[in-house]
Amino acid sequence: MRSYAQMVSKRFILKRLLLLIPVxxxxxxxxxxxxHLSPGDPAxxxxxxxxxxxxxADLREGLGLNDPIWIQxxxxxxxxxxxxxxxxxxxxxxxxxxxxxxxxxxxxxxLALYGQIIGITLGIPLGILSAxxxxxxxxxxxxxxxxxxxxxxxxxxxxxxxxxxxxxxDWLPTSxxxxxxxxxxxxxxxxxxxxEGFSQQLPWFxxxxxxxxxxxxxxTGMVTIDTLLLQNWEAFISAGQHLLLPSAVIGIYSMAxxxxxxxxxxxxxxxxxYMRTARAKGQGAKITIMKHGLRNAFIPVVTVIGIQFGTLxxxxxxxxxxxGIGGIGVxxxxxIEVSDYNLVQGTVLTFALLFTLVNLGVDITYSYLDPRIQx
Amino acid sequence: xxSTDRNVDRRSFLKAAGGAAAATTLAGCGGSPTETATDEPxxxxxxxxxxxxxxxxSPTEGGMEPEGTLxxxxxxxxxxxxxxxxxxxEDVKVTNQMYNQLIQFAPGGGGKLEEGLAxxxxxxxxxxxxxxxxxxxxHNGEEFTASDFRATFRRFTDSEYxxxxxDAASGYAGFTLGSWIDSVDDSSDxxxxxxxxxxxxxxxxxxxxxxxxVISEARIEELGSDQAQLGQEYGGAGTGPFQLDTLDNSxxxxxxxxxxxxxxxxxxxxxxxxxxxxxNSTRAQSLINGESHIIDGIGxxxxxxxxxxxxxxxxxxxxxNIGYMAMNQANVEPFRSKEVRQAISYAINTEAIVNNIYEGxxxxxxxxxxxxxxxxxxxxxxxxxxxxxxxxxxxxAGYGDGFSFELATFKNPRGYNPSxxxxxxxxxxxxxxxxxxxxxxxxxxxxFLDYTLAGKHDACFLGWYTDNADPDNFYYALLHPQxxxxxxxxxxxxxxxxxxINGLNVAAYANRxxxxxxxxxxxxxxxxxxxxKYEQAGQIAHDDAPWVFIDYAKTLEGMNTEVVDPDxxxxxxxxxxxxxxxxxx
Numbered sequence: 001m002r003s004y005a006q007m008v009s010k011r012f013i014l015k016r017l018l019l020l021i022p023v024x025x026x027x028x029x030x031x032x033x034x035x036h037l038s039p040g041d042p043a044x045x046x047x048x049x050x051x052x053x054x055x056x057a058d059l060r061e062g063l064g065l066n067d068p069i070w071i072q073x074x075x076x077x078x079x080x081x082x083x084x085x086x087x088x089x090x091x092x093x094x095x096x097x098x099x100x101x102x103x104x105x106x107x108x109x110x111l112a113l114y115g116q117i118i119g120i121t122l123g124i125p126l127g128i129l130s131a132x133x134x135x136x137x138x139x140x141x142x143x144x145x146x147x148x149x150x151x152x153x154x155x156x157x158x159x160x161x162x163x164x165x166x167x168x169x170d171w172l173p174t175s176x177x178x179x180x181x182x183x184x185x186x187x188x189x190x191x192x193x194x195x196e197g198f199s200q201q202l203p204w205f206x207x208x209x210x211x212x213x214x215x216x217x218x219x220t221g222m223v224t225i226d227t228l229l230l231q232n233w234e235a236f237i238s239a240g241q242h243l244l245l246p247s248a249v250i251g252i253y254s255m256a257x258x259x260x261x262x263x264x265x266x267x268x269x270x271x272x273x274y275m276r277t278a279r280a281k282g283q284g285a286k287i288t289i290m291k292h293g294l295r296n297a298f299i300p301v302v303t304v305i306g307i308q309f310g311t312l313x314x315x316x317x318x319x320x321x322x323x324g325i326g327g328i329g330v331x332x333x334x335x336i337e338v339s340d341y342n343l344v345q346g347t348v349l350t351f352a353l354l355f356t357l358v359n360l361g362v363d364i365t366y367s368y369l370d371p372r373i374q375x
Numbered sequence: 376x377x378s379t380d381r382n383v384d385r386r387s388f389l390k391a392a393g394g395a396a397a398a399t400t401l402a403g404c405g406g407s408p409t410e411t412a413t414d415e416p417x418x419x420x421x422x423x424x425x426x427x428x429x430x431x432x433s434p435t436e437g438g439m440e441p442e443g444t445l446x447x448x449x450x451x452x453x454x455x456x457x458x459x460x461x462x463x464x465e466d467v468k469v470t471n472q473m474y475n476q477l478i479q480f481a482p483g484g485g486g487k488l489e490e491g492l493a494x495x496x497x498x499x500x501x502x503x504x505x506x507x508x509x510x511x512x513x514h515n516g517e518e519f520t521a522s523d524f525r526a527t528f529r530r531f532t533d534s535e536y537x538x539x540x541x542d543a544a545s546g547y548a549g550f551t552l553g554s555w556i557d558s559v560d561d562s563s564d565x566x567x568x569x570x571x572x573x574x575x576x577x578x579x580x581x582x583x584x585x586x587x588x589v590i591s592e593a594r595i596e597e598l599g600s601d602q603a604q605l606g607q608e609y610g611g612a613g614t615g616p617f618q619l620d621t622l623d624n625s626x627x628x629x630x631x632x633x634x635x636x637x638x639x640x641x642x643x644x645x646x647x648x649x650x651x652x653x654x655n656s657t658r659a660q661s662l663i664n665g666e667s668h669i670i671d672g673i674g675x676x677x678x679x680x681x682x683x684x685x686x687x688x689x690x691x692x693x694x695x696n697i698g699y700m701a702m703n704q705a706n707v708e709p710f711r712s713k714e715v716r717q718a719i720s721y722a723i724n725t726e727a728i729v730n731n732i733y734e735g736x737x738x739x740x741x742x743x744x745x746x747x748x749x750x751x752x753x754x755x756x757x758x759x760x761x762x763x764x765x766x767x768x769x770x771x772a773g774y775g776d777g778f779s780f781e782l783a784t785f786k787n788p789r790g791y792n793p794s795x796x797x798x799x800x801x802x803x804x805x806x807x808x809x810x811x812x813x814x815x816x817x818x819x820x821x822x823f824l825d826y827t828l829a830g831k832h833d834a835c836f837l838g839w840y841t842d843n844a845d846p847d848n849f850y851y852a853l854l855h856p857q858x859x860x861x862x863x864x865x866x867x868x869x870x871x872x873x874x875x876i877n878g879l880n881v882a883a884y885a886n887r888x889x890x891x892x893x894x895x896x897x898x899x900x901x902x903x904x905x906x907x908k909y910e911q912a913g914q915i916a917h918d919d920a921p922w923v924f925i926d927y928a929k930t931l932e933g934m935n936t937e938v939v940d941p942d943x944x945x946x947x948x949x950x951x952x953x954x955x956x957x958x959x960x
Contacts (some may be wrong), residue, residue, distance in 0.1 A: 019546065038817070039818070039820075039822040039825065039826065040821045040822035041821075041825040042821075044821070044824055044825045044828065045821040045825075046462075046465075046545075047462065047545060047546035048462030048545060048546045048547075048824075049462070049546070049824060049828070049839075049879060050462065050545075050546040050547055050550040050842075050852075051545075051546025051549075052546075052549065052550075052875075052877075053828075053829075053875075053876075055546060055548075055549060056873070058542075059542055062541070062542040063542065065823045087603075088455060091454060091569075092454060092542070092607070092624065093454045093455040093603075093606050094455060094457075094460065094603035094604060094606045094607055095460075095541060095606075095607050095624075100624070103625045104624070104625065106625065107625055107626075123757075129611060144672075157658075161662075162657065166660065166664075167655075167660055167664075170664070173661075173666065174657050174660045174664065174666065175652050175654070175657045175661065176626065176660045178626060178650070179625055180446045180628065180650045180666060180667070181444050181446065181646075181648060183620075183623060183628075183630055187516050200450065208600055209645075212445070212476070217615055221439070221625055223626075226764045231748070231773050245798075321653055322654065322657075323654055324651070324652040324654060324657055324658075326452060326624075326625070326627035326651060326653075332651065334451075337819050338819075338820075339821050342660070353429070357577055
């Protein structure tokens with residue numbers, strides 16, 4: 001029985017992974033078409049006002065923008081299939097899109113992650129509480145709070161909390177991810193606990209690595225994690241202070257959505273026959289809700305969390321702008337503005353990939369919560 | 376007026392250079408910095424006031440260890456650290472700390488020239504000769520010699536050169552050096568001879584532009600086929616007061632550390648951080664809180680915040696720029712009539728635009744160059760708003776019933792036009808009063824440039840921040856078709872289907888008398904004669920009104936009281952910011 005379940009699950013995941021291909025192809029084609037059909041010449045943007053028409057024409061030729069559009073399209077597809085998007089034209093002139101993403105993605109993911117953690121840890125208990133104590137004061141307060149959380153836009157609540165906590169109270173910094181004067185190392189040494197002289201070669205992507213006391217490992221790009229890895233406590237506190245407000249603003253929005261979903265889903269579940277049966281058999285209320293109710297009520301909530309995470313990635317642009325965090329959202333908007341084709345294409349495709357992967361994760365969670373979903 | 380005595384230039388330079396360290400540098404190279412500098416356009420014409428370097432003693436005189444970390448916050452992060460790959464003022468703020476030019480703009484912003492890596496220079500006929508300073512090192516330890524400049528020049532413009540930057544080179548390649556230089560002779564280590572393609576008065580000023588920053592030849596060779604990489608992470612290639620420590624793209628910051636071997640004044644701070652805070656008001660708040668020491672990119676609201684705070688002050692200087700509305704004679708027939716253009720100039724209330732929309736951080740323009748540039752014609756005044764006069768002129772021209780045109784504008788604020796959409800609305804409403812119907816076409820700046828420089832617009836807003844504070848940089852760059860009779864034929868305006876025309880001339884202006892004066896000005900080395908030519912050109916442009924002259928924008932900066940900068944050298948309308956000249960309390 002168990003092996004059957006495992007097999008189904010593997011087939012299920014494989015099927016979903018294969019579905020990624022048409023999704024990404026569609027997104028890629030769409031973004032390519034939109035960019036190339038919209039006005040604006042990257043060559044002119046790169047060279048600026050001072051360049052002559054001839055210089056602009058030469059650069060267009062150099063960038064391959066004079067080739068027939070289908071050749072450009074095929075070239076783009078071929079490169080994208082290898083996760084190569086060329087170099088950024090303008091925003092990070094000369095840097096490969098891949099390395100820009102390595103720099104920028106963790107910034108946005110970190111923010112989205114904390115936002116989501118706050119949303120989940122507050123939203124789920126509040127939703128349950130609200131459902132179990134339906135129509136009580138707790139329920140009303142939670143529901144009104146959630147409604148407010150959803151209705152208040154980030155571009156309004158953001159500046160407001162900055163004004164309160166940074167300007168008037170002066171408790172927290174105004175913007176950024178870490179104190180302006182704190183610079184972290186690029187790498188850390190994870191194996192300092194190894195004895196002197198120990199050296200072991202291990203296989204790794206792109207060639208084996210030697211593991212020893214002095215081995216240096218790249219950092220994650222997420223300031224709160226990196227500062228911990230580097231055991232730089234002052235920097236860790238600074239990073240925490242900087243991320244508190246933006247994560248809270250995102251988190252409250254997310255919490256509102258999750259708690260509302262949790263409440264209505266829970267209300268539906270507690271009215272089911274099996275719940276009554278469990279209670280009738282003498283099981284305590286708490287245990288019934290936790291054991292039988294929660295698991296079933298989670299299914300729609302997990303969907304919301306999955307979609308919400310994608311929205312957080314994409315929608316982070318507002319939060320990033322308000323809190324002066326140079327993440328991928330702001331970068332993407334700037335890149336579109338200056339027709340930085342390569343950067344826009346690479347970023348959008350990466351977003352699409354992340355979004356589909358998160359949702360794949362959601363689907364897998366479903367099949368764990370309710371095995372019937374696999375069928 | 377600033378002094379017309381060249382020796383004063385030298386004296387103020389020596390003061391500016393300050394202290395024993397600088398004195399030794401000078402003793403080493405010997406000679407008067409400007410003895411042979413027979414051709415310094417605009418140098419002696421710099422008006423007094425805020426923009427002139429003063430004789431105030433420097434905050435510290437040589438010999439002190441750089442101390443403290445200065446945080447300079449701005450609106451956007453650098454796109455590249457390579458002076459040859461950028462067209463953005465944001466990038467230049469950082470490259471100017473890392474690199475030097477042969478000749479440089481004196482701190483203070485008036486556009487005076489002073490010694491850079493060269494101690495003496497002359498321009499005669501088509502030959503420029505420069506004597507280079509000895510004993511200056513790049514951050515990578517290599518000594519600076521004439522061959523570094525030659526390599527710099529070839530990397531930028533010479534497709535035959537092994538290390539040619541190619542596609543990555545910015546539009547400044549031809550504009551600054553390539554179009555004017557025929558050959559560079561570096562056969563002597565400390566003597567540069569540059570042959571020009573023609574007599575070209577602004578040339579020495581071009582050498583002071585950021586795009587002429589000297590890059591270490593050794594570094595160029597090391598980069599090999601990866602020249603574009605100089606813009607990312609690679610330090611060590613300059614001689615400037617600060618060197619690159621960390622380029623932190625994730626957090627949009629750049630950390631520079633003091634170059635203790637720097638040949639000039641300072642640096643007095645040990646570290647400079649160029650930090651990015653996108654929101655104007657948040658940036659101002661961080662200045663007030665003391666998280667930032669200096670900020671720029673200040674709008675009306677932010678300037679109010681700074682003025683209200685006790686911990687920071689708002690500094691302002693006259694900029695060297697112009698904002699205008701160009702009327703494209705190639706596309707709109709009525710614009711070919713001088714009366715129509717004048718009528719439009721009379722109808723638009725530029726005073727209201729400058730005072731109400733730009734909130735007083737600009738002054739009304741009356742000719743193509745601002746007052747602090749050589750050849751500014753003092754006799755001219757802005758067109759006053761006079762709708763009756765405008766109506767009369769329109770009737771004289773045969774357009775009494777009006778006509779219609781499309782006004783192209785960019786959406787986001789730019790220095791010379793902080794509120795483009797509002798400005799466009801003002802134009803539309805003013806012109807509708809005299810029967811001219813305006814439709815506004817707003818675009819992002821990239822597509823907008825593409826649209827206007829290809830001549831597709833009827834009329835457009837545009838503006839210009841000077842590159843070298845030379846009148847030629849306005850008159851020739853913006854209002855001259857840059858082709859002769861052979862191309863223009865008997866057409867009284869330029870069109871975009873003509874060969875090799877200057878696309879930046881978005882008014883398609885081609886007044887022959889004006890063109891002759893500007894061409895002569897470009898080749899005239901005698902300053903008085905040159906000034907007179909530009910004064911005449913200014914008069915013609917004013918009367919012809921190919922543009923509606925809108926404004927000369929001020930340059931603003933917010934500074935925390937922690938910073939000691941009595942001469943406000945970090946606020947510069949050209950060159951700089953001279954972070955090397957300041958210290959922290």
